Structure formats: C-alpha cells, structure tokens
C-alpha cells in the first residue's frame with residue numbers, strides 16, 4: 087500500500103512536470119530565433135528565396151536577416167554577431183563559397199544547426215559538421231537544359247543563322263570565374279548543344295559579369311560594337327545578365343517588342359523580368375530555378391534540425407549521393 091501510494095505520487099509529479107515541460111517547450115518554439123545570412127540583397131533570384139523564407143518561417147521563428155552586400159568579410163562579421171546572440175539555427179547563403187571552412191568551424195564550435203543554400207561550398211567541408219546541410223540545385227542540369235533549348239531554337243528557325251554558315255555564333259555571359267554553378271552552366275550549355283548536333287562557334291571571349299545586369303550590358307555593348315551582325319545567340323548563366331544583353335541589343339534596334347530583328351537570348355532563373363521579357367518576345371527562353379521551392383525546403387529543414395529531428399524528416403526531399411545535399415530540380419521555361 088505504502089509503495090503504491092508513493093508510486094501514484096511519483097506519477098502525479100511526473101505528470102505535473104511533463105505538463106510544465108510541455109508548456110515551456112511550446113513557448114520556446116514560438117521564441118525560436120533564426121539568423122539568415124544572404125550573399126547580397128541586390129539579386130533578383132535570391133529575392134524570391136528570401137520572400138519564400140520569410141513566408142515559410144512566419145509565426146514559427148523570429149528571423150534576423152542580413153545583407154552580406156557581396157563582401158565575405160562583412161558576412162563573417164554578421165555571422166559573429168548572430169553566434170554571439172546564440173540563435174537557435176542559421177541559414178547561410180555564402181558570399182564566397184570557398185570561404186566555407188572558416189564559417190563552418192565557427193558554427194560548429196557554437197553547436198548551431200546550419201543550412202547552407204544556393205552558393206555551394208565544398209561538401210567535404212560541410213561533412214566535417216554533423217549539423218550542416220546544403221540545399222542547392224544540380225548546376226549541370228541548368229546548362230544541359232540551355233543546351234536543349236539551343237537545339238530547339240536552331241532547328242525551329244533557320245533565320246537565326248544570319249551568315250548561313252551552318253554554325254550558331256554565340257556570346258557567353260558567365261557569372262563568376264570560380265563559382266561552381268557558373269562553371270557548370272557555361273560548360274554544359276555548350277556541350278549539350280554540341281551533343282544535340284548543333285555546331286557552335288564562340289564570338290569573342292567569355293564575358294565574366296558577376297551575375298550583374300549593368301556589367302553584362304556594358305560587355306554586350308562592346309561586343310556589338312566589334313561584332314554587330316556576327317552574333318547569332320546569347321547564352322547567359324543567369325537572367326540578370328541576359329537582361330543586360332537585351333538592353334544593349336534593344337539600344338540598336340534588336341529584341342524590341344513587336345520588332346523584326348531578334349537575337350535569341352537564353353538565361354537561367356525565370357525571374358519576373360525574364361518571364362515578362364519572354365512573354366513580350368524579346369527574350370527566347372530561360373531555365374526555371376524554383377526560388378520558392380528552395381526557400382520552403384531551407385525553412386523546413388532548418389526547423390527540423392532545430393527541433394532535433396533528422397533534417398529531412400517529414401519532408402518530400404531526398405539527399406543526393408553526397409548524403410548531405412538536397413537538389414531542387416530545374417525546369418525549362420519558354421513562351422507559352
């Protein structure tokens with residue numbers, strides 16, 4: 087009897103504690119703090135990811151989002167502050183993916199779960215920390231889809247071969263010299279088109295324009311000044327640079343809405359501006375990088391990790407062969 091009574095008491099105590107604990111847990115879930123570091127706000131595609139993140143985390147966590155302004159030293163300082171504030175989770179869009187080792191070490195020392203996205207660090211660096219996951223795309227796929235689009239354009243419209251030499255003369259706009267996405271898109275767009283049987287010939291050097299509209303416009307203006315009439319195709323690693331090329335073309339009467347002179351321009355991202363340009367007929371195609379799906383995946387995985395669950399638990403995502411990276415698929419986008 088005596089033992090039975092104390093057992094009941096113990097049970098009651100446990101129940102009380104569990105209730106209390108439950109209440110505390112529920113309260114702290116609302117108080118979750120997530121620090122988000124963005125490589126730069128002034129990037130159209132990243133803006134769609136930011137919006138998706140804000141929406142997906144609304145009411146679930148308090149967000150501190152910081153603009154790295156394209157400067158890794160700035161981002162490092164922002165990281166230090168967030169670690170000092172002991173945020174519960176971190177989401178990092180590296181300025182310089184090659185600086186990931188230092189960043190991972192700091193986060194690891196603080197024991198904060200982290201999801202890197204978009205700009206891909208060396209996954210072997212990420213593997214040194216068991217609370218790190220990467221969400222990106224398969225960069226080669228974007229290039230290959232551009233290559234398939236090139237084949238479509240080439241076979242569907244013989245008029246694109248301005249000099250009738252049976253070759254597609256192109257200019258290439260590359261995002262950054264050492265960025266893995268930029269390298270893969272540049273390489274696979276061309277190799278896929280060639281594999282598809284299109285004879286390609288590059289005009290001028292590859293223009294490295296930092297993913298930027300204004301820089302691409304300048305480069306295209308110079309290219310046109312030297313080679314007007316010799317450029318038959320524009321391949322760009324992203325839509326922002328594609329828009330710059332279109333601005334330069336439209337200044338001399340090409341790619342104007344309702345006009346009759348069109349140099350096909352292909353980008354990547356399917357930004358609002360690019361979709362608009364495609365629908366107006368001044369841009370030929372893009373490859374959709376689904377920023378919303380990316381933002382949702384990053385938010386879902388971060389919340390899982392903070393609550394101590396396996397990163398992909400209860401999600402529709404799967405790791406690629408690396409075992410720590412999730413790839414959001416691309417899709418081609420042409421005028422409907």
Ligand code: CA
Nearest residue numbers: 247251253255
């Ligand atoms: Ca030609």
